[in-house]
Amino acid sequence: MAVALVRKMDRATRLAVPFATTLVCAVLAKVPQALPDLAPIAPVLPLVAVYFWTIFQPRLLPPVAAFAAGLLYDAVTGQPFGLYAGLFTAVHWLVSEQHRHLLGQTVAVLWASFALIAAATIGSGWLLAAIFHWSLADPLLPFCQAAATGFSFPPLFWLLSRCEAVVVER
Amino acid sequence: MVRWTTGATALVYVTMSRTSADRPRPDYRPPLTASNVFKRLGYLVLIALAAAFMVLAKADTRLVDGISLEVSQVAAPLADGLARPVEEMVDAVEAIRRVTALNAENERLRAERDQLFQWQAVARRLEAENTALRKLLNAVPDGSTLFVTARVLADTSGAFARSELVNAGEEEGVARGQTVVAAGGLVGRVVGVSSHAARVLLISDLNSRVPVLVGTQRLRAILAGDNSDQPKLLYLPPHADVSVGDPVVTSSEAGVFPADIPVGVVATADAAAVTVSPFVSPGGEPFVRIIDYRPAVLMRPPPAADGGHGEARPGHPEDKERQQR
Numbered sequence: 240m241a242v243a244l245v246r247k248m249d250r251a252t253r254l255a256v257p258f259a260t261t262l263v264c265a266v267l268a269k270v271p272q273a274l275p276d277l278a279p280i281a282p283v284l285p286l287v288a289v290y291f292w293t294i295f296q297p298r299l300l301p302p303v304a305a306f307a308a309g310l311l312y313d314a315v316t317g318q319p320f321g322l323y324a325g326l327f328t329a330v331h332w333l334v335s336e337q338h339r340h341l342l343g344q345t346v347a348v349l350w351a352s353f354a355l356i357a358a359a360t361i362g363s364g365w366l367l368a369a370i371f372h373w374s375l376a377d378p379l380l381p382f383c384q385a386a387a388t389g390f391s392f393p394p395l396f397w398l399l400s401r402c403e404a405v406v407v408e409r
Numbered sequence: 410m411v412r413w414t415t416g417a418t419a420l421v422y423v424t425m426s427r428t429s430a431d432r433p434r435p436d437y438r439p440p441l442t443a444s445n446v447f448k449r450l451g452y453l454v455l456i457a458l459a460a461a462f463m464v465l466a467k468a469d470t471r472l473v474d475g476i477s478l479e480v481s482q483v484a485a486p487l488a489d490g491l492a493r494p495v496e497e498m499v500d501a502v503e504a505i506r507r508v509t510a511l512n513a514e515n516e517r518l519r520a521e522r523d524q525l526f527q528w529q530a531v532a533r534r535l536e537a538e539n540t541a542l543r544k545l546l547n548a549v550p551d552g553s554t555l556f557v558t559a560r561v562l563a564d565t566s567g568a569f570a571r572s573e574l575v576n577a578g579e580e581e582g583v584a585r586g587q588t589v590v591a592a593g594g595l596v597g598r599v600v601g602v603s604s605h606a607a608r609v610l611l612i613s614d615l616n617s618r619v620p621v622l623v624g625t626q627r628l629r630a631i632l633a634g635d636n637s638d639q640p641k642l643l644y645l646p647p648h649a650d651v652s653v654g655d656p657v658v659t660s661s662e663a664g665v666f667p668a669d670i671p672v673g674v675v676a677t678a679d680a681a682a683v684t685v686s687p688f689v690s691p692g693g694e695p696f697v698r699i700i701d702y703r704p705a706v707l708m709r710p711p712p713a714a715d716g717g718h719g720e721a722r723p724g725h726p727e728d729k730e731r732q733q734r
Contacts, residue, residue, distance in 0.1 A: 269488035269563045270495050278691075279571075279636075306455045310462075314480035315488070315563070317572040317608065320473045321462025328455040368569035371463060372615050376569050376636045 256406045257299040258308075260399060261288040265312040280383040282391035285312050286360060289327050290353050291399045293334040294341050296406060305331040318364075319371045326360050326367075346396065354389040361385040471585070474601030474608065481574060482606045485562055492563075555701040557581050561694065562606065571614040571636060571691055573597070577699060578605040586665065588700040594671035594688035595619070595659060596697050607699070611691050612672070613640055620663050621672055623683075624655035632657065632672060632685060639676050639684040651678045657685050667702045
């Protein structure tokens with residue numbers, strides 16, 4: 240009886256890993272507080288998580304989860320509420336449509352396609368924020384943020400791969 | 410083929426071997442089944458919901474700010490835990506840097522102290538003169554200011570917004586529109602409040618507009634944030650004589666900010682724009698004070714001549730509310 244319960248809990252915990260790691264990535268946006276100069280160009284880490292899990296475990300990160308992670312990210316970073324929720328959902332859609340092309344590719348190809356998606360997402364975010372505030376912000380900051388997000392891909396990919404191993408192997 | 414780390418590459422190969430058998434051919438197109446249509450419809454609904462949140466945020470800022478703050482507050486303990494190791498690391502680096510620069514800093518502080526003694530003498534003389542002149546004119550004292558000191562929970566600045574989250578909210582008497590200052594000067598204004606947290610719009614944010622007085626001539630202007638570290642001065646009088654280093658302080662003209670809170674100094678003054686270098690750098694202060702400023706004209710009866718902090722204000726609507734609580 241107890242063993243069955245532990246197994247059930249273990250399974251539930253493992254299935255929650257993709258959503259949990261995406262949420263942690265969203266909350267990590269608060270960490271640059273310790274490095275105030277870097278806050279505006281901090282990488283959009285949950286984007287990597289949404290991209291990764293949509294490719295490798297799409298069933299464990301449904302569109303609603305990407306949307307929720309986006310809302311949390313918007314709340315934590317003080318962006319217009321709903322901005323990244325919509326963008327993460329759009330990325331989820333785009334990646335799931337291209338799922339069969341991306342699955343099984345090398346890290347380099349995945350990184351290159353992620354870089355394109357990150358640039359498009361952050362660029363769209365900048366444009367939507369400009370429409371929202373009806374004023375153009377400095378375009379250099381989103382450019383740096385997109386670059387930082389692109390460079391955050393390899394280490395985060397490695398970490399998420401380890402997490403995926405936990406989800407899959409047992 | 411690029412190899413990053415053996416672990417990651419191996420995992421990709423594992424993924425390949427695990428999934429390639431199930432992988433459909435590249436020319437395969439999924440059939441237009443009901444579940445596919447529902448899936449796409451789901452995406453459209455979520456994107457429309459996100460757009461609705463943004464439109465609502467524009468129409469009713471209080472409601473959406475409230476939701477955003479509540480969500481942010483839930484994540485605060487986890488974020489603090491994650492931020493701690495980074496903070497410790499930055500503190501350690503800063504401590505080492507300070508020790509190495511100790512001698513030079515001592516010399517600089519000595520020189521600064523000598524200069525401040527001179528300023529102290531000038532200030533005392535001016536204070537005495539000010540008091541005497543106020544008595545002579547029977548001047549109405551400035552508005553009452555109550556304040557709450559709060560810790561900055563997070564610098565929530567992003568590429569498109571500059572704001573901070575502080576750990577004082579409605580329960581502590583914080584309300585929208587209140588002024589936020591730090592030891593150095595003006596930080597910003599409260600734009601959203603939840604029960605135990607508030608969001609502060611920094612003066613560098615795109616949406617920030619602060620009425621200010623510039624230089625010793627006290628020229629009126631509006632300090633407008635543009636998401637850069639040096640906000641601009643707008644609506645200066647034509648041919649205004651502004652030069653680099655002129656002090657910028659708040660103006661109480663609109664009844665929003667208390668008068669004469671230091672904001673910064675003029676950083677550049679050319680034909681294109683006049684920019685200000687603020688005294689308080691965003692995210693640089695661990696604690697801030699939130700000032701509940703009320704202009705003197707709103708108070709019945711007028712306060713005591715000592716400018717009394719925290720005196721009762723009979724008839725003031727917020728005081729009535731507090732008494733009822």
